[in-house]
Amino acid sequence: MSSSPNPTAAVHRVLADVTDRIAERSADTRAAYLARSAAAFEEGPVRRGLACSNLAHGFAAMDGVDKQALRQLRAPGVAIVSSYNDLLSAHQPMQEYPAWLKKSVRESGGVAQFAGGVPAMCDGITQGRPGMELSLFSREVIAMSTAIALSHDMFDAALLLGVCDKIVPGLLIGALSFGHLPAVLVPAGPMNSGLPNKEKARVRQLYAEGLATREDLLDAEAASYHSAGTCTFYGTANSNQMVVEVMGLHLPGASFVPPNTPLRQALTEEAGRRVVELSRGEAYTPISQVLDEKAFVNGIVALLATGGSTNHTMHLVAIAAAAGIQLSWDDFSDLSAVVPLLARVYPNGSADINHFHAAGGIQFLVGTLLDAGLLHEDVLTVAGRGLRRYTQEPILSDGELVWRDVPARSLDEDVLRPVWRPFAPDGGLRMVEGNLGRAVTKVSAVAPEHRVVEAPARVFTSQDAFRVAFEAGELDRDVVVVLRQQGPQANGMPELHGLTPALGVLMDRGFRVALLTDGRMSGASGKVPAAIQVTPEAAAGGPIARIADGDVVRFDARSGSLDVLVPDDELARRDLADAPPSEAAWSGTGRELFGALRRAVGPADQGASVFGALTPELDLARGVPPFGSGTMNPSPYALQTQEVGQ
Structure with missing residues (x-):
């Protein structure tokens, strides 16, 4: 995976300054996290340290060459952690992925096991319903589920299968607790374009005014969300794919290839081969090294340049905390002042994510931002060192997966533009x-x-x-x-x-x-x-x-x-005018099971996380009692409602 020789401009002064101040404020917490990750690394298959009974449990259900490889301690073990379910269109294509991945990992000298599933809920289904009140907390459950899947000391690398809203952040937070493991994110791709987004929005407004029937509305929605794959508007799911690819966690060009295509299968299988390469020897690339300060700044820049999801002002902060890195909303704001808006994708325009991809997609975006000094090129990715690699797109040539350069210009400037001709001079957030x-x-x-x-x-x-x-x-x-x-x-x-x-x-x-x-x-x-x-x-x-x-x-x-x-x-x-729901009122639809998370969650500008930080040093730096310490500071509302209730 070689990089293009195209020169990269000097890094923009503001980009450099923001990166430096993040590194400075995070110096102690990042160092503690990296030390903890390094201490967990073992040369060779980690399962060598298991007692015989433990190891036997780990391969009892295996058979054939995989069982022998696990028993003989000669092959790297690869965990598959998946958000597959067939309720949600974005995750349904992943049903076939484990078999593909096991085969490609085996061919590369490793053994892959399906280590665990994580929940995946859809805000599109729960929108406006009580279940929506569990949505943000599902990120923490996914993180903990990922940690449980990786906790068996059987694995030397991980393949993380996920796409939507809280799923990708949760997978990353969980994986970062195992920072010594290499990890590749494996997406599913978007569904084909359906009803134009402007028409969908028009019917929704007509229904709100009482000028369209429920059947009219359902027809429009069903024509918009109509097949397997991610929803095609530029919401949090597609923002996830954009951000994590620019952060170097996808194979180049993997984000927006549709499901159920030969290229999608080839990219999925290549992820299995690549993670084995990353698990050992000179190519060893743990996730703790990929997700550094520069990678997070690159992710924020990609988000801003495309007018992406506001959810990432929380998710990126929470993910960074899991890597010992302290992001703030000021970092987003300062970068937004100098990063131009280069994409118009619904709801920021009429195009959908497939149109964006066809216009040049992430490859063109990365290229124009690199040429302007608005991304860090010198970063470590799952494809090797250097972000310039992500200016190439994957294709099948005679059935073989290869990468090629994309055109040096946007193929549709109504959707995607170069830095020197932006839609707006600053970012969308x-x-x-x-x-x-x-x-x-x-x-x-x-x-x-x-x-x-x-x-x-x-x-x-x-x-x-x-x-x-x-x-x-x-x-x-x-x-x-x-x-x-x-x-x-x-x-x-x-x-x-x-x-x-x-x-x-x-x-x-x-x-x-x-x-x-x-x-x-x-x-x-x-x-x-x-x-x-x-x-x-x-x-x-x-x-x-x-x-x-x-x-x-x-x-x-x-x-x-x-x-x-x-x-x-x-x-x-003035008195506080109203109070949050009582514990008794916040129940039903499973909400009562999440009461502890509701009581422990932090503020939005610190990631709205129940973990605070996954490094104790970061908790102390922010004045937050360690999670689980039982020393939470109740809010003024909590005190007031307790008195009223008594």
Whole structure:
């Protein structure tokens, strides 16, 4: 896997500065993590250290050459950890992957075993339902499930099969606890293009206005989500693929090859061969070395340059913490100021991810960013050293998998552009802050004239209450809709896309509208200006809990400000207006099983994680009691609701 000789520009000053300050603030925690990972490494198959009884349990169900190889301690063991299920289109293609991978690993001198499955839930199914309140916490369950799968001391490398929202971050957090193991992520690819996204959005708004029937809506949705593969809009699933490929965890060009194609199978099988190469000798490449400070900065740049999912302002922070690296929202903000927007993919445009891929895709994007000095080229990847390797695309030539250079120009500049001719001079994500705290906003799909909204607030604590008010015509005016008690400590931080059609209707009626919430909107955030993931959240006593109906809120995505126009002393005197759901109310649909996670979860700007950090040193640096210590600091709301309950 050789790299192209194309020269790379000097790294942009801001990119270098942000990387240096991340490395400086993370020096102690990163060093402790790397030391722990290095201490876990053993030359040769790790299972040599198992007692005979332990080892016999590990190969009891095997047969043939695989069993002999495991018994004789001569072959590297490879764990397959998969999110396969046939409920979800993105994961259904993975049913066949283990057999392909076992074969290619065996041919390369290793033995692959299906080590464990992880849950994979779909926000598209749970959207607006109680199950959505478990969605963010499923990332932690996936991380723990991955750790359990890798915990048997049988494995020298891992193949991680996953695509969507919380699945990829969870797999990575779990794998990073085994930082001495090489790991390759294996995706499934997107479904074929269906109903154009603009038409889907149009039918949704008509239904919200009562101008389309449920059958009309179901026809449109079924024509959009219609086959195996990842949904084709640029939400968190496809943002995952973009980010992890640019971070060097996929084989080059693997992200957006459709399922059920010969090329998809060839790439999957090659992942098995490659992970065996990475597991030993001079090519040994543990995940702890791939995911360094430069890799995380590259991932953020790819996210910003494409207007990707706001969920990654939490996921990347949480993944980095698992590698002993401290990311902050300031890092995202500073990079966003210099990284241009180069892609228009729905909801930031009319194209879908297949159109993006056909226009040149990740390969063109990486090339133009490298040429501008906006990516670190000198990084370690699963394909070898150097990110320039990711400017090549995989093809089948006479049945053999090879890589070739892509055209030096975009094949569709309505979808994908070079750095010198961007859609916008800065990235699609911005941070806003003021007397309401800090929040994230995605502006890549918001028209410039809608990026500043100053209007009276209307406060809600549930999506249902918002819908009732909308249907009654109470919101037909300039309004900042405040939806609070939606943060991780309140109810698990569900996504709130059920609000989008109604808010879009209000905008189309000519009103100035914005959303302010401590919940999430994710990669499907569209034309409605929204300040999301407000921190501190209402359940932690944040200022958002003191907004009253009629207060004027100013949300300015251009200057980066977020304020309620109430004197600070008056705001401070106000009581907290409402409380998060009680333990009894937060039950049903399995929610009661996640109460411990809800009580332990941290703030959004620190990854909304129950782990805090997976290195104790990082917990202490942030003033967070170690997870499991039983010394949690209750929020002001927790104290208040306890008193009321008593």
